[in-house]
Amino acid sequence: MRDVCIVGTGQVPVGEHWERSIRHLAHDAISAAMADAQIESADALYVGNMSSGPLSQQENLAALIADFCGLQGLEAIKAEAACASGGAALRMGFMAIASGIHDVVLVAGVEKMMDAMGSDVTAVLGMAADAEYEAIQGVSFTALNALLMQRYMYEYDVPDDGLACFSVNAHERGVHNPFAMFQHEISPVEYAAARMISSPLTMLDSSPVCDGAAALVLTSVNMAPSLGGRHRSDPVRILGSSISTDTLAVHDRKDPMYLAAVAMSTRKALEQAGMERECLDFCELHDAFSILSALSLEAMGYAARGTGWRLAETGRISLDGDVPISTQGGLKSRGHPIGATGIYQAVEAVNQLQGLGGRNQVPNASVGLIQNIGGSGASVISHILAS
Amino acid sequence: MRDVCIVGTGQVPVGEHWERSIRHLAHDAISAAMADAQIESADALYVGNMSSGPLSQQENLAALIADFCGLQGLEAIKAEAACASGGAALRMGFMAIASGIHDVVLVAGVEKMMDAMGSDVTAVLGMAADAEYEAIQGVSFTALNALLMQRYMYEYDVPDDGLACFSVNAHERGVHNPFAMFQHEISPVEYAAARMISSPLTMLDSSPVCDGAAALVLTSVNMAPSLGGRHRSDPVRILGSSISTDTLAVHDRKDPMYLAAVAMSTRKALEQAGMERECLDFCELHDAFSILSALSLEAMGYAARGTGWRLAETGRISLDGDVPISTQGGLKSRGHPIGATGIYQAVEAVNQLQGLGGRNQVPNASVGLIQNIGGSGASVISHILAS
Numbered sequence: 001m002r003d004v005c006i007v008g009t010g011q012v013p014v015g016e017h018w019e020r021s022i023r024h025l026a027h028d029a030i031s032a033a034m035a036d037a038q039i040e041s042a043d044a045l046y047v048g049n050m051s052s053g054p055l056s057q058q059e060n061l062a063a064l065i066a067d068f069c070g071l072q073g074l075e076a077i078k079a080e081a082a083c084a085s086g087g088a089a090l091r092m093g094f095m096a097i098a099s100g101i102h103d104v105v106l107v108a109g110v111e112k113m114m115d116a117m118g119s120d121v122t123a124v125l126g127m128a129a130d131a132e133y134e135a136i137q138g139v140s141f142t143a144l145n146a147l148l149m150q151r152y153m154y155e156y157d158v159p160d161d162g163l164a165c166f167s168v169n170a171h172e173r174g175v176h177n178p179f180a181m182f183q184h185e186i187s188p189v190e191y192a193a194a195r196m197i198s199s200p201l202t203m204l205d206s207s208p209v210c211d212g213a214a215a216l217v218l219t220s221v222n223m224a225p226s227l228g229g230r231h232r233s234d235p236v237r238i239l240g241s242s243i244s245t246d247t248l249a250v251h252d253r254k255d256p257m258y259l260a261a262v263a264m265s266t267r268k269a270l271e272q273a274g275m276e277r278e279c280l281d282f283c284e285l286h287d288a289f290s291i292l293s294a295l296s297l298e299a300m301g302y303a304a305r306g307t308g309w310r311l312a313e314t315g316r317i318s319l320d321g322d323v324p325i326s327t328q329g330g331l332k333s334r335g336h337p338i339g340a341t342g343i344y345q346a347v348e349a350v351n352q353l354q355g356l357g358g359r360n361q362v363p364n365a366s367v368g369l370i371q372n373i374g375g376s377g378a379s380v381i382s383h384i385l386a387s
Numbered sequence: 388m389r390d391v392c393i394v395g396t397g398q399v400p401v402g403e404h405w406e407r408s409i410r411h412l413a414h415d416a417i418s419a420a421m422a423d424a425q426i427e428s429a430d431a432l433y434v435g436n437m438s439s440g441p442l443s444q445q446e447n448l449a450a451l452i453a454d455f456c457g458l459q460g461l462e463a464i465k466a467e468a469a470c471a472s473g474g475a476a477l478r479m480g481f482m483a484i485a486s487g488i489h490d491v492v493l494v495a496g497v498e499k500m501m502d503a504m505g506s507d508v509t510a511v512l513g514m515a516a517d518a519e520y521e522a523i524q525g526v527s528f529t530a531l532n533a534l535l536m537q538r539y540m541y542e543y544d545v546p547d548d549g550l551a552c553f554s555v556n557a558h559e560r561g562v563h564n565p566f567a568m569f570q571h572e573i574s575p576v577e578y579a580a581a582r583m584i585s586s587p588l589t590m591l592d593s594s595p596v597c598d599g600a601a602a603l604v605l606t607s608v609n610m611a612p613s614l615g616g617r618h619r620s621d622p623v624r625i626l627g628s629s630i631s632t633d634t635l636a637v638h639d640r641k642d643p644m645y646l647a648a649v650a651m652s653t654r655k656a657l658e659q660a661g662m663e664r665e666c667l668d669f670c671e672l673h674d675a676f677s678i679l680s681a682l683s684l685e686a687m688g689y690a691a692r693g694t695g696w697r698l699a700e701t702g703r704i705s706l707d708g709d710v711p712i713s714t715q716g717g718l719k720s721r722g723h724p725i726g727a728t729g730i731y732q733a734v735e736a737v738n739q740l741q742g743l744g745g746r747n748q749v750p751n752a753s754v755g756l757i758q759n760i761g762g763s764g765a766s767v768i769s770h771i772l773a774s
Binding site: 023067076078092 | 431440444461466486488519631635648651
């Protein structure tokens with residue numbers, strides 16, 4: 001197996017792109033990544049996306065994007081794993097390079113959620129849950145996470161504002177990320193006053209509906225120097241790549257408070273990288289809802305059961321803490337354009353590892369983990385990146 | 388790169404499965420493949436599917452199927468490339484084994500088109516075309532192929548019944564395939580009298596809307612003997628695997644009568660296998676519409692431009708011809724459950740190569756090509772299998 005590295009990144013600002021369709025967003029991110037890598041063609045394109053069918057009436061999405069980018073002919077496949085679709089596309093790119101099948105691969109994530117042509121975005125997001133045993137009962141995806149949050153707060157005696165610092169921290173970082181949807185801070189007072197969506201989960205526990213696209217260029221470590229671009233001499237390497245799954249329906253889990261797939265995926269990625277958790281300088285977690293951050297930190301072993309929320313409260317998740325998360329705003333503040341999120345995480349991690357984190361730079365970052373979750377913990381995809 | 392082989396196959400009868408949901412269909416095919424390979428677990432599951440979102444309100448599909456099959460924990464990703472989604476999943480499985488990342492991989496294809504929960508199947512199939520430049524004009528996917536057929540018949544002076552033998556041949560084979568949707572013959576007279584869908588394309592030029600699922604177990608050639616099952620001593624190998632793409636919109640092509648991606652994908656797969664076209668004992672083409680068979684045979688080089696239809700008329704596509712196609716009924720008679728089709732093709736090719744083709748056996752078959760097309764020639768995925 002060949003060693004895999006990232007030699008180009010591109011992203012578009014996350015937000016409401018009413019004037020751009022899904023192909024334009026993907027094109028803009030891919031062009032930026034290709035310019036960054038100084039390449040004009042590639043062997044394959046893997047696209048992470050969940051809902052182009054119901055929301056843009058478009059499937060055969062990867063071929064369409066290849067076509068629109070002027071890359072006709074190349075291999076193209078769309079990867080779907082709900083909110084972890086971006087991570088799944090990265091996994092495919094990793095396999096294609098590691099195997100030696102391809103030398104230069106584009107990996108993109110894109111989601112177009114505005115201008116949904118009459119579809120109900122809430123119903124479409126619910127497709128990440130079990131259609132026949134969860135969604136059919138009328139539970140939305142947000143409501144499922146609210147149930148987890150409710151149970152967590154009850155079980156572990158968490159105060160009403162116990163999860164506030166996850167959102168406050170994310171927004172602090174978003175201020176300094178020009179690609180973030182929300183570039184403003186929020187206060188604990190604003191958190192406490194936020195509009196309720198599904199009790200006890202409020203607007204400020206939740207990542208936004210938005211549009212976005214991000215892209216990467218992958219190659220082998222041996223081939224990187226032969227490409228142009230700023231990464232050629234010292235590309236960020238992918239040391240670990242893993243996917244684990246759990247039951248789709250939350251009620252099917254022996255213990256809904258334990259994200260077993262997070263634990264397994266993290267362990268597998270660390271093993272592959274030959275590392276312990278302590279080697280990680282930061283973790284880009286999947287903070288689609290604040291409760292997911294707490295549960296992820298616990299399943300990863302950073303906190304004992306029921307105490308993950310205290311890591312936020314005590315500042316351990318901030319840039320100078322021992323486990324910085326959401327370093328460019330995370331899903332909460334940068335935004336969560338479903339299938340693009342896993343690729344935004346990778347772009348941000350590359351920047352951190354190259355010292356380009358700006359005001360959000362994690363000091364001396366040399367190894368980072370990015371974790372992308374599909375469904376309420378059903379598909380968990382982890383990658384370990386190192387400079 | 389490791390050599391890849393198939394050590395288990397499973398399929399469910401193609402048809403109208405009103406009483407089975409998408410998870411049940413996938414489960415039945417996967418269980419059959421696992422029993423055939425005598426395995427109880429696997430490292431990963433790649434699922435080909437186009438439309439579970441709009442038609443079954445279900446995404447995160449691969450994780451759901453892993454869960455429902457009792458395979459929680461394993462890697463799972465859905466691959467989408469419209470009607471070529473099954474071929475795309477096979478491509479992913481090929482990469483996973485070739486790279487050495489995984490040792491035993493499940494590849495499945497599934498599509499549930501009946502009981503579409505209020506969605507319009509015709510509109511969903513149209514998502515394989517360009518939403519903003521084709522479908523939005525009101526052209527259905529069938530109508531796009533009718534336009535190709537109209538142009539072909541005009542350009543090359545093809546008589547009204549010129550393409551009849553593609554459908555007649557497919558139905559002849561379907562009679563002897565217990566998994567085929569249509570197990571009855573059709574006559575040229577019936578073809579001529581068939582109900583018009585979109586002139587000049589009739590019901591008998593067109594593959595049916597249907598449900599189905601098929602599955603494979605892949606491993607490396609070196610590891611195959613260590614598994615149980617009937618394939619262990621002499622597994623079918625995958626010698627070539629390739630994907631090529633073309634413009635999604637038919638009107639964007641310089642020459643709509645030439646399937647450039649078919650030509651390129653075929654050539655790449657043959658090169659990888661180190662073979663000439665003459666080595667192929669049969670070709671499972673993507674005969675979603677009879678016009679696609681004619682155009683595919685021409686792009687592959689079996690016939691000069693405008694003469695592909697004569698290969699059907701002169702019997703060269705039948706079992707004892709020089710290029711047998713649709714040997715178990717093809718998409719026309721076995722049926723075309725979109726994302727499952729590419730895997731049905733593989734299951735049927737394995738049977739041919741192991742001499743298990745029954746009354747449809749191609750004499751002395753040792754090498755076969757399977758080709759899965761997404762959109763009107765936009766995504767073309769070819770695999771070369773050999774005993």
